[in-house]
Amino acid sequence: MSREIIRTDRAPQAIGTYSQGVKVGNTVYLSGQIPLVPETMEMVEGNMEAQIRRVFDNLQAVVEAAGGSLADVAKLNVFLTDLGHFPLVNQVMADYFEEPYPARAAIGVAALPKDAAVEMDAVMELGSG
Numbered sequence: 001m002s003r004e005i006i007r008t009d010r011a012p013q014a015i016g017t018y019s020q021g022v023k024v025g026n027t028v029y030l031s032g033q034i035p036l037v038p039e040t041m042e043m044v045e046g047n048m049e050a051q052i053r054r055v056f057d058n059l060q061a062v063v064e065a066a067g068g069s070l071a072d073v074a075k076l077n078v079f080l081t082d083l084g085h086f087p088l089v090n091q092v093m094a095d096y097f098e099e100p101y102p103a104r105a106a107i108g109v110a111a112l113p114k115d116a117a118v119e120m121d122a123v124m125e126l127g128s129g
Contacts, residue, residue, distance in 0.1 A: 001025060008065035011058040012036035015113065021062045028066045028124040032079070033058035034116035043114060048085050052092045055120050060096065068126050073102040075123040082117065083108040089118070 006021030006028060014020060014031070021030045035044040035054035038061070044054040060070055078089055086106050093101075102122070112119045 006030075006062055006066045008061050010038060010061035010065070012038050012041055015041075021066055023066055023126075026126045028063070028068065028072075028126065030059060030062050030066075030122040030124060032077075032119045032121040033062070034113055034119045036114070043116065048088055048117060049092060051116070051118050052085075052089055053095075055118055056092065056096045059120055059122060063122075063124055066124065066126070068124050070096055071098065072124045072126055073097070073122045074125045076102045076104045077121050078104065078106045079109045079112060079119040080106065080117065081109060081112060085117065 001024055004023040005019045006023055008020065011020055011033065018031050021028050033055050035051040036042065036058070037044050037054065038058070044050050063070055063073065080086060080089070083106065089106065
């Protein structure tokens with residue numbers, strides 16, 4: 001099966017040996033996004049809510065570059081350096097997703113790239129939303 005690499009300037013460029021997304025058939029695997037501003041490749045300024053929103057905006061940009069929408073996301077993984085921020089993730093997520101919500105995992109981690117406090121990756125099935 002062939003793979004299609006997904007790339008957009010509306011999300012941060014890869015800072016390592018990976019692609020923003022990879023489409024195999026109708027499934028798109030979205031690499032982890034941290035709260036980097038695509039235009040500057042610097043961390044977003046502001047509080048934790050601003051960071052979470054930047055991550056969702058980055059994911060949304062890659063999803064749209066793949067020809068989908070957030071409604072097509074089947075699985076979302078959330079990585080937090082402080083699980084105390086999980087209620088805020090839920091609150092902000094409600095601004096980006098509608099029912100039926102994707103499956104989701106929230107994982108507490110010791111550290112993330114560039115000292116980010118949040119990272120998210122996802123799996124999307126095109127045509128499911």
